[in-house]
Amino acid sequence: MLNSIINLSKELIKIPSISPLDLGCQEILAQKLKKIGFIIENIKINRTSNLWAYKGHGKTLTFVGHTDVVPAGNIKKWKIHPFQPIVINDYLFGRGSADMKGSISAMICATENFLKKYNFHKGRISFLLTSDEESRACDGTKKIVQILKKRKEKINYCLVGEPTSNKILGDCIKNGRRGSLSAVITIYGIQGHIAYPNLAENPIHKSIVFIKKLINLELDRGNDYFKPSCLQIFFISSGKLNITNMIPDSIKIGLNIRYTPEIKKKNIVLKIEEMLKKNSLKNKISWFFSGDPFLTSSGKLLQVTKSSIQKILKISPYLSTSGGTSDGRFFPLLKSEIIELGPVNKTIHKINECVKVQDLYLLSKIYENILKKLFL
Ligand SMILES: [Zn+2]
Structure with a gap:
């Protein structure tokens, strides 16, 4: 499982998908999801690519993420090429490794693993991926959520993979944003x-x-x-x-x-x-x-995210509403319970962005455990 997460992360990082461009990242993910029975919908709005994919029926958990990245900055200052990912001393380096191609890979592998074991689960698993989170955020998640609302779609649980961890993986969950x-x-x-x-x-x-x-x-x-x-x-x-x-x-x-x-x-x-x-x-x-601000002060997703972190990492996360805005802000329109959990944010948007290899594996285990607790 570790290898598949790292390989997928590398495949995505190799694509210089500077916001709002996707340049084929979502196609790679769509192929993977198709293979495990997801129905795929690509929704292109101006230069932004969006992917809405779902499988199953009933209460819905949506994994939310973005395939775009911020520019690399001064490439000469990087110790590796930002779009030629490489693992050095157990850290995967490359633009987007922590924000957030790593967590998208962890989500996909968690879902593959879950479905391998429990193909007859309750509920519906879905993915909403966009390519304009890092730029204007106007033709991405915002518009797709409006489309879903018109179709009377329901998303009960919204799990955003933004890098919310501060010092160590899982120490912090975002349960709201200003x-x-x-x-x-x-x-x-x-x-x-x-x-x-x-x-x-x-x-x-x-x-x-x-x-x-x-x-x-x-x-x-x-x-x-x-x-x-x-x-x-x-x-x-x-x-x-x-x-x-x-x-x-x-x-x-x-x-x-x-x-x-x-x-x-x-x-x-x-x-x-x-x-x-x-x-x-x-x-x-x-x-x-x-x-607008949002807050999830209680609820099933919050509870199972906390208990999954406790189970896999043996630590108790704290809740935070700090930091900038995220695409989580668009989901109150669908009355979803919104939680954000992802890797350590220490190097995001910086030169030499990296993520601990082991953290991506553990993150994937946590995502999988959340699926189990919600849908078994
Ligand atoms: Zn991000």
Whole structure:
């Protein structure tokens, strides 16, 4: 089993599927799934490839993953070629080894093994794989979940293979993620000669009080699972560095809010728009929404994931909602129970990305055990 996981991982890593391109990874996986009785559906949306595959009937577990990777960065800094995977000292090196071609291979091999032993299981096993998770995430899981919703498909359990482990495999399960909302605010002043400020209105000066209020804005206090919502400014721009005698006519401020289920997106919008009004700032604001928060505080999938980790690894995982967004955010639409479990995330998106060979094997054992606990 170990060999088949590593061979499949290598086969996938060899394909430089920089997001949103798949370049044939999903075809390799589809062939494997077809062989064990899965019904395959390829759904291409613009440049994004998506694979929806299923087998069985009844309550559904969906393995969720992405075949795209982030670029390699400076290839000269890698100790191996990022797309020529190799095992060195029990670590498999290559772009995507940890995020997340390794866990996809572990999922496939877990399913093959499970079906070899228990072909007459209860329930339905399915896979939803996309190739745009690392880029805009607009033509992938998001759209497929909408299609499934229209077809009245049900996904009871959604298991995302993102690299959630921190120090050692299985130490951390993600049972939720914060929502993410961005805004670009333009605050207008009146352009003029810098020596005659009385004839102009300096938008930089005017917005400083507002920016301070933004930084100190308390949106909520979090809860047992989430730290308080957090606002960060990521961009400020006004004027021109080489024009020293002009008061500019506007300032642009970019901000992002990572928010908890304790506050609604529309209330964040209201709060910030009210602040602009109160400070009498003439403005234009554009909002960019990338995902609502989700939380699985209890349920069967959470319970069997925890007990499978305990059984295979002899450790008790802790629950976390930290980190960026993931494709898990799209499944609340199908009212699924969402859990994320994958390899150690220490080297993801970095030079020399790698994963412990043994971890992929153990991860596959955990996935298989989850299948057993749900469907036997
Ligand atoms: Zn990932």
